[in-house]
Every structure is written in C-alpha cells, then in structure tokens.
Amino acid sequence: xxxxxxxxxxxxxxxxxxxxxxxxxxxxxxxxxxxxxxxxxxxxxxxxxxxxxxxxxxxxxxxxxxxxxxxxxxxxxxxxxxxxxxxxxxxxxxxxxxxxxxxxxxxxxxxxxxxxxxxxxxxxxxxxxxxxxxxxxxxxxxxxxxxxxxxxxxxxxxxxxxxxxxxxxxxxxxxxxxxxxxxxxxxxxxxxxxxxxxxxxxxxxxxxxxxxxxxxxxxxxxxxxxxxxxxxxxxxxxxxxxxxxxxxxxxxxxxxxxxxxxxxxxxxxxxxxxxxxxxxxxxxxxxxxxxxxxxxxxxxxxxxxxxxxxxxxxxxxxxxxxxxxxxxxxxxxxxxxxxxxxxxxxxxxxxxxxxxxxxxxxxxxxxxxxxxxxxxxxxxxxxxxxxxxxxxxxxxxxxxxxxxxxxxxxxxxxxxxxxxxxxxxxxxxxxxxxxxxxxxxxxxxxxxxxxxxxxxxxxxxxxxxxxxxxxxxxxxxxxxxxxxxxxxxxxxxxxxxxxxxxxxxxxxxxxxxxxxxxxxxxxxxxxxxxxxxxxxxxxxxxxxxxxxxxxxxxxxxxxxxxxxxxxxxxxxxxxxxxxxxxxxxxxxxxxxxxxx
Numbered sequence: 001x002x003x004x005x006x007x008x009x010x011x012x013x014x015x016x017x018x019x020x021x022x023x024x025x026x027x028x029x030x031x032x033x034x035x036x037x038x039x040x041x042x043x044x045x046x047x048x049x050x051x052x053x054x055x056x057x058x059x060x061x062x063x064x065x066x067x068x069x070x071x072x073x074x075x076x077x078x079x080x081x082x083x084x085x086x087x088x089x090x091x092x093x094x095x096x097x098x099x100x101x102x103x104x105x106x107x108x109x110x111x112x113x114x115x116x117x118x119x120x121x122x123x124x125x126x127x128x129x130x131x132x133x134x135x136x137x138x139x140x141x142x143x144x145x146x147x148x149x150x151x152x153x154x155x156x157x158x159x160x161x162x163x164x165x166x167x168x169x170x171x172x173x174x175x176x177x178x179x180x181x182x183x184x185x186x187x188x189x190x191x192x193x194x195x196x197x198x199x200x201x202x203x204x205x206x207x208x209x210x211x212x213x214x215x216x217x218x219x220x221x222x223x224x225x226x227x228x229x230x231x232x233x234x235x236x237x238x239x240x241x242x243x244x245x246x247x248x249x250x251x252x253x254x255x256x257x258x259x260x261x262x263x264x265x266x267x268x269x270x271x272x273x274x275x276x277x278x279x280x281x282x283x284x285x286x287x288x289x290x291x292x293x294x295x296x297x298x299x300x301x302x303x304x305x306x307x308x309x310x311x312x313x314x315x316x317x318x319x320x321x322x323x324x325x326x327x328x329x330x331x332x333x334x335x336x337x338x339x340x341x342x343x344x345x346x347x348x349x350x351x352x353x354x355x356x357x358x359x360x361x362x363x364x365x366x367x368x369x370x371x372x373x374x375x376x377x378x379x380x381x382x383x384x385x386x387x388x389x390x391x392x393x394x395x396x397x398x399x400x401x402x403x404x405x406x407x408x409x410x411x412x413x414x415x416x417x418x419x420x421x422x423x424x425x426x427x428x429x430x431x432x433x434x435x436x437x438x439x440x441x442x443x444x445x446x447x448x449x450x451x452x453x454x455x456x457x458x459x460x461x462x463x464x465x466x467x468x469x470x471x472x473x474x475x476x477x478x479x480x481x482x483x484x485x486x487x488x489x490x491x492x493x494x495x496x497x498x499x500x501x502x503x504x505x506x507x508x509x510x511x512x513x514x515x516x517x518x519x520x521x522x523x524x525x526x527x528x529x530x531x532x533x534x535x536x537x538x539x540x541x542x543x544x545x546x547x548x549x550x551x552x553x554x555x556x557x558x559x560x561x562x563x564x565x566x567x568x569x570x571x572x573x574x575x576x577x578x579x580x581x582x583x584x585x586x587x588x589x590x591x592x593x594x595x596x
Contacts (some may be wrong), residue, residue: 003005003167003168003169004069004165004166004167004168005067005069005138005165005166005168005169005170005171005274006164006165006166006171007062007065007163007164007171007173007189007394008025008027008162008163009027009074009075009162010029010161011165011173011384012063012065012164012173012174012376013029013061013062013063013064013161014061014062014063014064014174014176014177014211014212015029015031015061015062015179015211015212015213015214016029016030016058016059016061017030017031017032017033017036017213017230017233018030018032018034019035019496020564022160022442022562023164024162025162025237026075026077026160026161026162027160027161027162028056028158028160029058029061029158029159029161030056030152031056031058031059031060031213031214031215031445032055032070032215032229032230033230034229035228035231035377036055036215036226036227036229036230037052037055037084039223039225039226039229040052040055040217040223040226042225043596044224044225044380045222046219046220046221046223046245046249047219047224047467049445050082050083050084050218050219051217051218051219051464052059053082053083053084053221054084054156054186054189054217054218054219054220054322055561056079056082056219056474057085057155057156057157057189058084058153058154058155058157058158058212059154059155059189059196059199059201059216060182060189060196060199060201060212060213060214060532061153061214062150062151062152062153062191063149063150063151063153063161063164064148064149064150064151064173064174065147065148065149065164065166065171065172065173065174066146066147066148066167066172067130067147067149067170067171067172068144068145068146068147068166068169068170068176069130069131069145069147069166069167069168069170069171069275069534070130070131070167070168070580071127071128071129071130071131071166071167072128072130072149072164072165072166072167072171072215072332073125073126073127073128073164073165073166074120074125074126074128074151074161074163074164074165074557075125075126075155075162075164076106076120076124076125076126076159076160077120077124077159077160078104078119078120078154078157078158078159079119079157079158079159079160080157080158081104081156081157082156082157082170082218082318084156084186084218084219085103085117085156085157085218087337088156088191088192088218088334089188090339091288091334091335091336091338092192092333092340093178093345094206094287094335095333095334095335095336096333096405099116100194101194102117102119102190103154103155103156103157104119104154104157104159105117105118105119105154105194105195106118106119106120106126106151106152106153106154106559107150107151107195107196107197108149108150108151108152109148109150109152109197109402110128110130110132110147110148111132111147111148111456113132113355114197115128115129115311116152116195117195117209119296126151127568128149128151130147130166131523135524135564138528142595143459143502146170146172148174149571150174150197151198152195152196152197152202154215155189155190155191155196155197155199156189156190156191156218156276157401159324161238161314163170164236164269164378169234170379176211176234176236177209177210177211177475178210178211178212178236179202179210179212179213179234179235180205180208180211180212180213180215180235180236180237180238180239180374181202181211181213181215181230181233181237181238181271181355182201182205182212182213182214182215182238182239182240182241183216183226183227183237183238183239183240183241183267184201184214184215184217184220184239184240184411185216185217185218185219185220185221185240185241185242185244185558186213186217186218186219186220186337186338186533187216187241187244187282187337187338187339188215188216188239188241189214189217189218190202190214190216190342190344191334191338192333192334192339192340192565193339193340193341194339194340194341195341195381196386198341198345199214199343199344200339200344200345200347200348200351201214201216201348202214202280203344203345203348203349203352203508204239204253204348204352204355206349207348207352208236208237208352208355209259210236210237210249213230213233213235213547214418215230216241219245219248220242221242221243221245221255221256221259222242222259222260222262222264223257223261223263223438224241224262224263224266225266226263226266227263227266227267227270228266228269228270230241230270231270231287231452235271235274236274236455237274237276237277237355237359238267238271238274238276238277238339238482239276239277239278239279239351239355240264240265240267240276240277240278240279241279241319243279243280243300243301243304244281244282244284244337246290246296246297246300247281247284247291247300248291249292249295250292250294250295251294251295251296251297252296253296253299253303255432256296256299256303257299257303257306258582259540260300260303260304260307260338261307261310263313264278264307264308264310264314265307265574267309267311267314268310268311268314270314271466272313273313274313274317275313276313276314277312277314277315277317277351277355277358278307278308278315278316278317279304279317279319279322279351280300280301280302280303280304280305280316280317280318280319281297281300281301281319281320281523282319282320282322282337282339282347283319283320283322283323283328283332284328284332284336285328285332285336285337287335287336288334288335288336289336289337295416295420296413296572297336299403304316305573312362315358315393316430316468317351317354318428320429321350321426321427321428321429321430322347322350322351322427323343323346323347323571324346325337325440326347326353327575329557330342331343331346337570349369349427350426350427351427353423353424353427354395354428356396357395357396357397357424358394359397362393364396366387366390366393366394366397368397369383369387369394369396369397370387370388371452372397372398372399372402372414373387373402373414373437376414376437376519378459378461378587379437379459379587379588379591379592380414381437381459381461381563381587382400382412382435382437382528382530382565382592383404383412383413383414383435383437383564384568385562385563385565386404386412386528386529387402387404389529389562390405391407391445391527391528391529392405392406392407392412392528393404393405393422393547395428396424396428398417398420399417400415400416400417400420401413401415401416401417401420401421401424401519402414402415403421403424403425403428405431406528407500407503407527407528408497408498408499408500408527409431409432409433409497409555410431410433410434410435410497410526410527410528411433411434411435412433412434412435412528413425413434413436413437413438413442413446414436414437414438414576415437415438415442415445416438416439418438418441418445419441421442421445421446422445422448422449423591425445425446425449425450426449430451430452431450431596432596434446434450434452434594434595434596435528435593435594436454436591436592436593436594437591437592438591438593439590439591440454440566440593443456445594446595447595449514450595450596452595453593453595454593454594454595455569455593455594456570456589456592457567457568457570457592457593457594458567458568458569458570458576458585458587458589458592459565459566459567459586459587459591459592460565460567460568460576460579460584460585460587461563461564461565461584461585461587462554462558462563462564462565462584462585463583463584463585464583466554466555466559466582467554467555467557467582468551469548469551469552470544470548472554473513473552474513474514474515475512475513475514475548475549475552476511476512476514477508477510477511477512478505478510478511478512478522479505480502480505480506481507482505482512482519482522483501483502483505484544485519486501486505486510486522486533486535487501489519489522489535489537490533490535493571497527499596502528504524504525504527505526508531509524509525510522510523510524510525511523511524511549511550511553511556512544512550513536513540513545513549515540515551519534519537519542520536520537520539520545521534521536521537521540521545521549522534522535522549523535523549523550523552523562525552525553525555529562529565531550531553531554531557531564531565531566532566533574534546534549534550536549546578547578547581547582550578550579550582551582552581553562566579567592567594570589573580
C-alpha cells in the first residue's frame with residue numbers, strides 16, 4: 001500500500017465482553033467474562049466441555065472502523081471447528097442433501113454493501129476491497145469520504161486477531177453503542193444461519209440500533225450462575241431464548257423449574273431496570289431427534305411463563321409463533337431445531353414486531369390502548385372494561401388495533417386496521433379463545449390467523465339502576481369447595497380453561513342460589529369480565545332463579561363501580577329473552593365475534 005494506517009484490532013471490537021491475550025500482539029475476543037466462563041465449565045453445567053468449546057466462538061463479535069482507504073487487511077487466524085459445530089453441519093447435509101456453508105466464513109458490511117463469504121489466506125490475512133464497484137469515479141486512497149466498515153466474525157468457530165491496516169490516511173474506531181444482550185442456546189448462537197450478520201439476534205440488534213452481545217451457547221439450558229458476570233455491561237435490552245435442550249435428555253420438572261426460576265431471578269437482579277423478553281421454546285420437528293420419553297419438555301413452556309411472570313421487567317414471547325408451523329421442514333434446515341437463513345429472517349422480523357410493540361412501560365401502553373378503544377364507545381366495551389380494571393397484558397396498543405391477553409387463554413382484540421391485526425397475530429401467535437370487537441373483515445382476519453372460525457355474538461349492556469333482589473332468596477358467594485358441583489351442573493364445562501373456575505371462586509366472582517341449603521343455580525363471570533355461567537338446575541327452573549341470580553350479579557358489579565355486560569350467542573333465545581326482560585340493552589349486531 002502506498003500510504004497506510006493501522007490499528008490494533010482489539011481497539012475496534014464490538015460485542016466482546018473481554019479480550020484475551022494470545023501472545024505476540026494477537027488477541028482472542030470473548031463474549032463472556034472470566035467468571036461466566038468458569039460457570040460454563042463448572043460441575044453445575046450439563047455439558048461443560050461442549051459449553052467451553054461453543055463459548056469460545058465469536059458469535060455477534062464484529063470489528064468496526066471508519067477509513068478513507070479503498071482496501072483494508074485484517075490479521076485473522078481461525079481456530080479449530082468445534083465438535084458441536086461439525087455435528088450441526090452434518091445434520092444439515094443429511095436433511096437437505098446439500099453441502100452446508102463453511103462455518104469459518106467472514107462477512108463484511110461497507111456503507112450498507114454486504115460482502116462475503118471471505119476467508120483469510122495462508123498468511124492469516126483477510127483482504128477487504130472497500131471500493132464501490134458501481135461508483136462512476138473511484139477516489140484515490142486517502143482522498144475520499146470515510147467508509148464505515150463492519151467485519152462479522154464467525155458464529156461457530158473461535159478466532160484470533162492482531163491488527164487492521166488500510167491504504168488511507170484515516171482509520172478510526174466506531175464508538176460503542178448500548179447493547180442487546182442475548183442469553184440463549186444454539187438457536188441464539190446462530191447455528192445454521194450461514195452468515196453471522198443474518199442470525200435473528202444480529203438482525204434484531206441492528207433493527208434496534210444496538211450492539212449485540214450474543215451469549216448463546218450450543219447445548220445450553222437455564223443454568224444459574226452464568227449471568228451475574230455480565231454485570232457492568234451497558235445493556236439496553238435483554239432477550240432470553242433457552243429451554244429447547246431439555247427435550248433431548250431425561251429431566252424432572254421440579255429440578256428444571258428450580259433452575260429456570262433461579263436463572264431468571266439472576267437476570268432480573270443483574271439488570272433490574274432493563275426490559276427483558278423471555279421466549280418460550282421455539283418450534284421443532286420430532287423426526288431427526290425425537291423428544292426423550294423421560295424428559296419434562298412438555299412442562300417447560302409453562303415453567304418459563306410462570307418464572308417470567310415474577311419479574312415486572314420481563315415480557316413473555318410465544319416463540320412458537322416466530323416460525324410458520326407449516327413451513328418448518330423448509331425453515332429448520334437441520335430437520336430438527338435450527339432455522340436456516342430464511343428461518344432466522346422470519347424470527348427476527350416477528351420478534352422485532354413484538355419487541356417494538358411491548359418496549360414501553362406497561363402502564364403507558366395500557367393508557368394508550370384505553371384511549372384508542374374508548375373512541376369506539378360501547379362497541380369496544382369488552383376491551384375497554386378489561387383495560388380500565390387493569391386486567392391482562394397489553395401486547396399491542398396502536399390507533400388501528402389493540403390486543404390484550406387476559407388470564408386463562410383468552411385474548412381481546414379491537415381493531416379497525418385488519419392488516420395490522422394480521423401482522424400482529426402472525427407475530428404473537430394464536431390464543432385458545434379470542435374475543436374480537438370490530439367489523440366482519442377484522443373477525444375473519446383473526447379467524448385466519450388462529451386457524452379458526454369467527455362466530456358472531458350479541459353484546460348486551462346494563463343501563464339502569466341496581467335491580468331489586470327478593471329478600472327471601474338465599475344467595476351466597478360460592479367458595480372453591482363448590483367447584484365440583486359447578487362443573488357437574490354447568491351446561492358448558494368445555495368453556496372452562498384449567499384452573500379458571502378455581503380462581504373465580506377464590507376471588508368471590510361466583511354467586512349461588514340455595515333452597516333449603518341445596519345449591520339450585522349459580523352465576524359468575526368470565527376472565528375478561530363478562531357475566532356468564534348462568535345455570536339453574538332443572539328441578540329449580542321456572543321459579544325465578546335465573547332473574548334472581550342475574551340481578552345479584554348485576555348488583556355486585558355495580559357495587560364495584562363496574563358496568564355489567566355479557567355476550568350471548570344469537571341462537572340462545574332463552575338468554576336473550578331473560579336479559580331483555582331484565583332491562584339489558586342489545587347493542588348493534590355484527591361488532592362482536594368469538595374465535596376459538
């Protein structure tokens with residue numbers, strides 16, 4: 001090079017938590033602190049040898065600089081391919097019949113142009129042509145505008161660096177950004193992504209404008225003691241993607257639950273004010289590696305959800321929705337668990353939507369959602385009622401759509417923008433039951449997303465004073481001791497999700513009617529707030545118990561400052577007649593739907 005400038009590579013690193021001296025000016029970037037590496041190799045680790053190998057790889061680590069040169073050379077030498085990497089590549093070849101991409105490839109971004117795969121030569125020199133081939137005139141080295149260069153080191157191979165040299169007058173480091181910290185397994189580390197800049201973790205960090213600290217480790221599970229060593233990093237967001245590896249080995253739910261709780265508690269304590277997205281287990285195929293028959297994998301998603309719910313800064317993400325189920329044979333290029341390039345792109349796009357939708361303070365998001373739905377008046381009552389009572393988690397709060405998940409698998413959707421709803425539900429996944437406030441085209445969109453059918457319902461609302469209740473009626477708030485009797489006599493026990501009835505009874509939300517000490521009927525409410533579960537036993541019918549129970553429930557709700565309302569299927573003539581006779585108003589038809 002006629003004129004040149006150089007810099008130690010260690011001064012240009014991003015995504016490295018530590019830099020280890022490899023002798024003679026060479027350095028080894030590490031994604032982990034020394035205490036984290038000790039934990040990964042300790043007796044508490046499931047597979048310490050594998051973890052040490054995979055932790056040495058440089059997933060998410062980049063060399064970033066600005067230069068006015070037209071060429072740059074990075075001194076770079078690759079380590080041995082770990083056994084875990086080689087095994088994954090063999091799975092790809094077996095599933096696709098195509099030779100997989102080399103794991104030691106380097107990729108480079110130059111002012112938005114993507115170069116690669118590139119490889120160092122026999123002298124451990126990686127040459128990078130920085131000139132834009134489409135430029136009409138190429139400036140002389142040192143005389144052009146500075147170019148921003150980002151060199152992506154391999155995800156699945158360790159490497160060492162020494163210096164960067166450019167044929168110009170300028171070579172300066174790019175300043176550090178706040179970090180997206182990803183704690184995960186091989187899916188986070190970037191197995192099968194082929195290009196380290198195209199892993200879902202790298203794409204998500206880029207969309208958020210953050211540096212990536214990728215602490216994904218092939219084979220990893222929720223291992224307590226592996227997070228606190230990251231204290232001191234300037235972290236803006238955390239994503240936790242773990243749990244998939246429990247399916248490969250015998251494991252008990254109690255031990256796994258203990259580790260998941262401890263690990264997430266450690267994350268919360270280390271980064272108490274940092275928004276954290278915790279993924280359930282991503283989708284997989286059972287063909288190549290069936291789940292071990294003595295694994296507790298079927299319990300893992302519930303365990304993760306329960307543990308994440310303990311920490312206010314944590315948002316649960318349904319990772320099963322991040323890849324289309326019907327495309328898994330194509331998206332999982334190893335035929336088992338690891339997405340290929342197309343799968344990583346889909347995961348990044350959908351996870352980005354979820355992160356953007358839930359990044360702000362939950363109270364602010366709820367307030368914004370309330371403002372949106374209140375503009376639609378009583379037509380959005382099911383959603384506005386839940387929001388005003390602080391029930392559920394707001395997953396989307398936009399002018400065109402609001403999505404709220406309430407307990408026991410019920411989702412509330414209000415929308416005017418069906419395209420936004422389609423995108424939201426493709427990213428959030430389907431709920432067992434969805435209540436939709438909106439026009440028919442919105443309901444159909446929700447039905448398509450949930451692979452279900454939208455059924456219309458009538459929305460009835462109380463508008464009068466508190467109704468009178470005959471003082472001779474024996475009406476009582478039922479306790480959990482009556483759960484068995486309710487299930488035995490309720491006409492639609494299939495509508496009750498596991499645990500739902502017990503929670504309602506414990507909260508005093510079910511009222512019973514008695515004759516001579518015997519239960520003859522009951523009324524309650526659904527998790528999202530509508531009156532329901534009205535049932536009168538056959539031998540007590542036509543004695544006014546239906547009206548008496550409904551009146552008692554109305555009085556309870558009015559006494560709490562709530563507006564009584566209910567949903568009724570259009571063909572339920574008896575319920576509609578009862579509610580009309582009591583003074584309920586039936587709102588405009590065609591604005592309330594259920595999808596299940």
